[in-house]
Amino acid sequence: MPDRLGTGPTLFRQISRRLIVFTLLFALLDAGIVVLTYARQPESLAHELLSLEAERLAALPDPARATASPGLAHWSAQLLTPHTADDARLIDWTRRERIPGGYRISGVRELADGTAPRWVLLRFDAIGVRPFLPVIRDELFEHVALPLVPLTLMLLAFNIISVRRVLAPLRRAEWEVDALDPDNMALRLTVPGEPREVDALVRAVNRALARLEAAVTTLRDFTAHAAHELRTPLAIMQLSLDRLGDTPVKAELQADTDQMTRLVGQMLDLAQADALVIADAESVDLAAIGRAVVGQLAPRAFALQRELVFSDAGGAIVRGHAEAIFRIYRNLIDNALAHARPDAVGDAAILVSAGPGPQLAVRDHGPGIAAADAAHLFERFWRKNRNASAGAGLGLGIVKRLVDAHGAEITVETPAGGGALFRVSFPPA
Amino acid sequence: MRLLLVEDNPRLAGLIRDGLRGQGFAVDGCTGLADAEAALQVNSYDLLLLDLGLPDGDGLALLRAIRRRRDTTPILVITARGGLDDRVSGLDAGADDYLVKPFQIPELAARCRALLRRPGAALGTVLIGGNVALDTAAREVLVAGCTVETPPREVDLLEHLLRRAGHVVAKASLENALYAMDAEVTPNALEAVVSRLRKRLAATAANVTIRTVHGVGYALFTPADGDHA
Numbered sequence: 027m028p029d030r031l032g033t034g035p036t037l038f039r040q041i042s043r044r045l046i047v048f049t050l051l052f053a054l055l056d057a058g059i060v061v062l063t064y065a066r067q068p069e070s071l072a073h074e075l076l077s078l079e080a081e082r083l084a085a086l087p088d089p090a091r092a093t094a095s096p097g098l099a100h101w102s103a104q105l106l107t108p109h110t111a112d113d114a115r116l117i118d119w120t121r122r123e124r125i126p127g128g129y130r131i132s133g134v135r136e137l138a139d140g141t142a143p144r145w146v147l148l149r150f151d152a153i154g155v156r157p158f159l160p161v162i163r164d165e166l167f168e169h170v171a172l173p174l175v176p177l178t179l180m181l182l183a184f185n186i187i188s189v190r191r192v193l194a195p196l197r198r199a200e201w202e203v204d205a206l207d208p209d210n211m212a213l214r215l216t217v218p219g220e221p222r223e224v225d226a227l228v229r230a231v232n233r234a235l236a237r238l239e240a241a242v243t244t245l246r247d248f249t250a251h252a253a254h255e256l257r258t259p260l261a262i263m264q265l266s267l268d269r270l271g272d273t274p275v276k277a278e279l280q281a282d283t284d285q286m287t288r289l290v291g292q293m294l295d296l297a298q299a300d301a302l303v304i305a306d307a308e309s310v311d312l313a314a315i316g317r318a319v320v321g322q323l324a325p326r327a328f329a330l331q332r333e334l335v336f337s338d339a340g341g342a343i344v345r346g347h348a349e350a351i352f353r354i355y356r357n358l359i360d361n362a363l364a365h366a367r368p369d370a371v372g373d374a375a376i377l378v379s380a381g382p383g384p385q386l387a388v389r390d391h392g393p394g395i396a397a398a399d400a401a402h403l404f405e406r407f408w409r410k411n412r413n414a415s416a417g418a419g420l421g422l423g424i425v426k427r428l429v430d431a432h433g434a435e436i437t438v439e440t441p442a443g444g445g446a447l448f449r450v451s452f453p454p455a
Numbered sequence: 456m457r458l459l460l461v462e463d464n465p466r467l468a469g470l471i472r473d474g475l476r477g478q479g480f481a482v483d484g485c486t487g488l489a490d491a492e493a494a495l496q497v498n499s500y501d502l503l504l505l506d507l508g509l510p511d512g513d514g515l516a517l518l519r520a521i522r523r524r525r526d527t528t529p530i531l532v533i534t535a536r537g538g539l540d541d542r543v544s545g546l547d548a549g550a551d552d553y554l555v556k557p558f559q560i561p562e563l564a565a566r567c568r569a570l571l572r573r574p575g576a577a578l579g580t581v582l583i584g585g586n587v588a589l590d591t592a593a594r595e596v597l598v599a600g601c602t603v604e605t606p607p608r609e610v611d612l613l614e615h616l617l618r619r620a621g622h623v624v625a626k627a628s629l630e631n632a633l634y635a636m637d638a639e640v641t642p643n644a645l646e647a648v649v650s651r652l653r654k655r656l657a658a659t660a661a662n663v664t665i666r667t668v669h670g671v672g673y674a675l676f677t678p679a680d681g682d683h684a
Contacts, residue, residue: 257535258464261557265470268560287557291537298538317671321623324668328676336670349539375669 038189042182049178056170064162072122072131072152074161079103079148080135089137089146097156106134106145116145128153195224203231209430210303211239246297253294260287292420295353296406299427304347307432309455312342312351312380319355320378323363332366332376334359339381344452350428351386357421358388358448365392365446384452391445395438403438425450456571459500460484461491461517462533463509471504471533474560480567487511495521500528501571507534507545515548522549529570533558561679569618582617585662585677589614598659608633609652616665616675625672649673 035043064071083089083103094101106116120133132149152158195218202215214235215228263283270276320336327334344351355378362376374391395403402408404426409419425448429436434452441447458475462468463486472482483498485491488511495503503521507514518530529551534541537555545553551570554563582589588597591614596605605613611633615624626645633648634640653665664676 254535257537257556258467261535262464262467262470264557264559265467265474268474269470283557291555294537302539317625320668320671321625324623324666324671325621325674325676328666328674334668334671336668338670347539349543353539378670 037193038186041185041189045178045181045185049174053170053174056174057166060165060169061162064165069120069122071158071161072129073120074165075152075158076120076131076133076148077135078161078164079150080137080146083146084137094150095157095160097152097154099151099153101150102148104147106147115143125151192221195221195228199224199228199231206235209300211242246300249293250297253290253297256290260290292424295424296420296427299350299424299431302347302350302428302431304350304431307345307347309343310346310348310351312344312384312386313338315348315351316355316378316380316386319352319359323356323359327363327376330363332363335375335377337377337379339379341383342381342386343455344384344432345455346432346452350431354425354428354450355386355388357425361421362388362390362392366390384454385449387447387449389441389445389447391443394440394444395446400438404436456501457481457483457498458502458504458567459491459494459498460504461486461509461514462504462506463487471563475564475567478560478564480564488514488517491517502567503528503530504567505530505532505550507532507536515545518548518550531566531570533563582614584617584620584675585679587613587617587656587661587663589617598656598661601659603655603659605655608648609655612648612652616673620675620677623668623672623674629672
């Protein structure tokens with residue numbers, strides 16, 4: 027199946043792409059809100075900047091010898107150690123004064139560096155935006171990246187799982203559609219129940235299949251009914267013909283009637299073969315059926331100056347439909363009788379065989395099958411030479427269909443010594 | 456020999472009736488299931504010829520009804536149904552034979568005779584094929600009116616082949632008929648009997664031929680079989 031997979035993006039990719047774009051937009055919005063919030067509350071920006079400087083000092087091995095962060099002027103830090111009792115504490119405070127071009131910021135922070143409580147008095151001038159960038163960076167990280175990144179990753183993971191689960195019924199429906207067999211029109215897709223969208227699609231496909239089945243059945247039934255209805259007038263024709271005296275005209279009419287009888291029979295056979303579904307097949311002996319067919323057809327073969335020979339190589343037990351296998355043999359022998367060379371009498375017997383193992387074969391000594399014709403051989407209404415043969419070209423089409431219904435294989439070989447050998451191999455019983 | 460023909464198509468019924476009368480049968484006709492039931496109540500028939508697709512129902516229903524009341528009258532189904540399972544379901548329903556339309560009168564008459572002969576096999580009958588006649592009671596073979604001395608086993612063989620003239624009789628069924636159950640039958644024994652009978656008939660200018668269908672059995676053909684075998 028060349029177009030089994032489409033080239034469009036998968037649903038997972040579509041959802042993921044939208045999810046990422048949405049997350050980025052949301053991050054931008056979030057960042058905008060953070061920036062706007064601080065622009066409207068410059069004092070909290072000063073507060074945060076002071077805290078950031080204090081954290082930086084606390085992380086240093088010797089806070090007393092620290093120097094200014096970039097962009098800060100008139101920077102000074104003074105460590106404060108309380109002289110009084112252990113429980114004496116200093117209060118954190120921040121002070122902001124406007125100076126030309128920026129702010130003078132001062133305040134006290136506790137140094138949380140794990141040692142005894144210490145405090146630092148910081149004072150510096152922040153000119154322009156540059157000194158506040160670390161604060162903004164930290165705030166963006168804390169308020170935008172920290173909540174959004176894990177959330178996005180979780181959504182992507184959820185996306186994988188949910189898409190796979192939601193689409194599982196769709197995938198099953200796909201397998202079932204691929205497994206649909208035109209020979210078994212009764213097959214339907216399993217209705218998943220949920221999600222409702224897939225359920226609706228599957229139900230719609232099933233309704234379409236039901237309409238198709240009805241159309242195909244109507245066509246088949248029409249063929250079968252037409253052929254069936256033709257048999258009674260044919261019987262009348264045949265019996266009326268029998269009342270005529272023997273004349274060349276009667277012989278011609280008889281030949282025409284025979285041909286029509288055959289055609290009607292084949293149309294009916296074909297319609298039935300198309301509808302044949304082999305379920306819980308019985309064990310049948312190809313040799314017994316072969317013997318019965320050869321017994322039935324031998325008188326006609328003798329009348330045509332031909333001979334049928336049956337041989338049983340043993341072990342030809344298969345699971346199948348006895349009457350259908352009977353017709354496989356009969357149509358193959360009919361075909362052999364039609365194609366045997368008219369001059370070859372006697373040693374050019376048609377060899378019918380069962381076995382060894384689950385197979386049957388019919389071999390004639392006719393002109394054989396040209397490689398170019400082998401492809402058309404089993405097509406319905408195909409004849410090598412439309413005017414030369416009396417048949418309608420349905421016999422081998424019927425055989426093919428009956429063989430397929432058994433899960434068997436039919437092959438055509440050109441055996442040593444010429445002619446054609448049709449072999450039907452059944453699956454082991 | 457009285458036959459009941461159940462066929463709804465009047466023209467076909469007429470042709471069958473005329474044809475069978477020409478072959479020496481007495482034929483009553485009816486066109487539906489109800490008529491057929493009524494006719495069976497009044498008369499006793501030796502054979503029933505039954506079409507399956509009838510205006511007032513399926514012939515198989517009548518077939519089952521007849522068999523349910525343990526009536527063993529031979530029934531030959533004549534039908535347009537030649538489907539994959541139709542023959543089997545017809546025989547399962549209790550038909551003795553099954554003939555698909557269209558057919559020819561000699562074929563129908565032969566099948567009727569075969570069915571009629573079944574219960575009366577003990578009665579003496581003269582079987583005829585070409586210029587060969589066999590008196591089944593006297594075990595006597597005549598070719599062109601002259602008695603031909605024939606050993607019993609060859610008479611048995613000829614009888615079976617004549618009964619199914621124009622058809623192949625399976626080797627196994629001939630062996631069963633010719634030899635006792637426990638007798639040792641060598642693979643070539645039947646072949647030898649066939650060969651001797653062939654020579655005997657050939658020596659007397661009989662116009663029947665016994666042909667071998669390798670791997671299957673033997674068939675006896677009369678000059679008439681050549682036309683539409």
